[in-house]
Amino acid sequence: RQEYRTPRGMRDFAPEEKRRRDWVVGRMRTTFERYGYEPIETPSVELYEVLKGKMGEEGDQLLFKILRRGTELEDLRLGKVSSVTVNRYEDVVDSALRFDLTVPFARFLSAHQDLPRPFKRYQIERVWRAERQQRGRFRELYQCDVDGAGTDSMLADAEIIALTVETLLDLGFSNFQTRIGHRKLLGAMVESIGGQEYFKDVCISVDKLDKIGPEGVKEEMRGRGIPPEVTQNVLERASLKGKWQEILDHLEKSLTGTQQGERGLAEMRELFEALAALGVPEKHYRLDLCLVRGLDYYTGPVYESFVTEPAIGSITGGGRYDELIGRFTGQPIPATGTSLGLERIIEVMKEFSMFPDLGAGCELLVAAFDASVTGECLALASELRNAGLRCEAPLKAPKGLKPQISYAANKGIPLIAILGPDEVAAGEVTLRSGPKDQRRVARKEAAEEARRFLEELRQKQS
């Protein structure tokens, strides 16, 4: 039945998967809050004017647009007219689903200018993008954004990077590295050899170094009409390897005198010194001036975390955007932040079995030997729940124990509490984890005994 699908690129999450997602989100929140970031929420829908043009024309194409209410198209839906002529797009579209959490955050700040600054927020929510379908690309996906607004200090950038590294370590990632570039330094390099006019093209080309290699980049730059001496000179400096101090010292000679260069070098030094002060392990970050990132709105340092082994690419990305918020508030509010790609992170964690055993939600099923004890079973379930156990009671008149036992097995419920007329008469309960592990216990000690039993099962497993 075609019509009962989910929309293309959008997914259902059954309990097992949903529990995994909740687990990852819970760990992230704990880390974000340990750094003092606070949760906010913004609407899924934003006015079309707010979103339009913020990701470039390609971005506008990716928006899921929402039909304005009460237009002539409603008459068409109701069959009152047989056709409708639309003369202006905005006559029928007034809003759209957000495509990221950065633009809504900027809009949010314009409406909440009273909040203390710097304002440090995190936001873990859905975004929507009508992208062409391919493996691992979804049209409805979660982003986990952490941003600090109201400070242009590199301390804020360093904190975001430290937080990113800690979040990934906490989730169990070990072979990853956050690459840190700087838009102004790349700009200064281009400027220092008189190639300013090619800056945008240089950015687009250099950013592909990772994917197409130095020869590929050179070819791309040639194709874009960038003079070979500019290409040669920029590529050489941008792909310098070594310790960050050495690279920055080396660049200093050629960049002194360019305004962007001096500022960029000072910022990078401050950023890397702060990373060291914060104790971020050195293996997890490095200077990489070829990193540019696609979005126009970045103005300073940019950063992306890559899983290095196996080489599956980027799982977080962000940077400083000192001008975007000003488009909404009127006055500039410098800001920096990153977005952790939940879908990618979960995909990797599943592929490499990084999830711990999250167990079934439910610990205990109360099963009735026959229909005569149904009421007693409900009462027992109530007693166990009041004692804090997660417990299921019969939801239909029982037809023997077998179907109840296999229901528990299917759901992964580790323990069954059986009541029959015998048990009821004796004031007892049979606790059962399998055919060979049954214990009859006093009903008033059932919760305590069940807890002990569950603990034993847990220890056996590990």
Place this chain on the structure above:
Amino acid sequence: RQEYRTPRGMRDFAPEEKRRRDWVVGRMRTTFERYGYEPIETPSVELYEVLKGKMGEEGDQLLFKILRRGTELEDLRLGKVSSVTVNRYEDVVDSALRFDLTVPFARFLSAHQDLPRPFKRYQIERVWRAERQQRGRFRELYQCDVDGAGTDSMLADAEIIALTVETLLDLGFSNFQTRIGHRKLLGAMVESIGGQEYFKDVCISVDKLDKIGPEGVKEEMRGRGIPPEVTQNVLERASLKGKWQEILDHLEKSLTGTQQGERGLAEMRELFEALAALGVPEKHYRLDLCLVRGLDYYTGPVYESFVTEPAIGSITGGGRYDELIGRFTGQPIPATGTSLGLERIIEVMKEFSMFPDLGAGCELLVAAFDASVTGECLALASELRNAGLRCEAPLKAPKGLKPQISYAANKGIPLIAILGPDEVAAGEVTLRSGPKDQRRVARKEAAEEARRFLEELRQKQS
């Protein structure tokens, strides 16, 4: 600036409010999971065919419809054409935002027929309804749904009601009552005096008893052309007061012989017996045959929880819907469940100061006496975080302590850890909760001392 609003009826949540919402949702989840309900998630967007017609024509009007991608309207957006003629509504609309979580759940089940049955799920997510604006009505809102599918036993209905009562008690509600009606019993009453043809009109009228009183209902029924003897007879029996056993015994005489009546009476007895077995406090539920509920798809018991004092109306509502899922799966799957209205619940909890003090997220701000100790401050913040404290570090070069102290005060951060050149030289930290409460402690004991300090502050407060 008009264009930087949120869309009408949709809201931003700043940290304080978001923390409250998260707190309520967290408590609900804990209760739902104690009863063995499992979390699922479904897309915000559903195909138009899935949603269309499920809430009646009025419902279709309330849908936020999403524009199909790649139609001629895209050319209009790009200015490639100057007008577009639309001949079929479905040519330009292919999906919509969901208006509830029940229809998506039914659609979900058709795609997940392998899950163990009964399948007990909860889902706490957003829904969207383009309703006319009025106080307390939102166009983007959260619903908290708990449903059991795959059993027609009243044990499932009783469990949902028990769970609803427990959730509300746990949130701090005390003066509330869940009213329980039954569609089949009302149907049997109408049938027993030969008024079947008026059943729908009777439902619509009787459901308003609470709002417009018995005289209002009589007038409404007269207006709908229901014969006075039907009105009189149904109203008399539907508004019987007393213990549920007495009411059902009384009805038995007149309903025996009608098929719906016998089944309805047996179901209600089973339901109320199960509620007693589950230990649900009697003051929190009662039989009320005038309760009908608006939606067509209910087939058996229906229930709503009302806050009785002050009388602010319904905060949860649900019922049995044995036929809805079959529209998606092809074969019938009986189900029952309820929806807790998060927006209403939070509104009431705020109005009656039912929230505990949730505190600021952050426990500690590390403040720098001057710029010379910035690096040390970052290191200290790192040490405190590693010890598990929620801690903010400086995000800009400090201009004296004052602005840092007032930042902490604004955000409600209870403790400040101050480092200056003196402290650094001595290997110490100054912990400060106010001008009169400062303590200098050894830096390597700072985390432990901070924890003790925070505990003291907490005890002073309560």
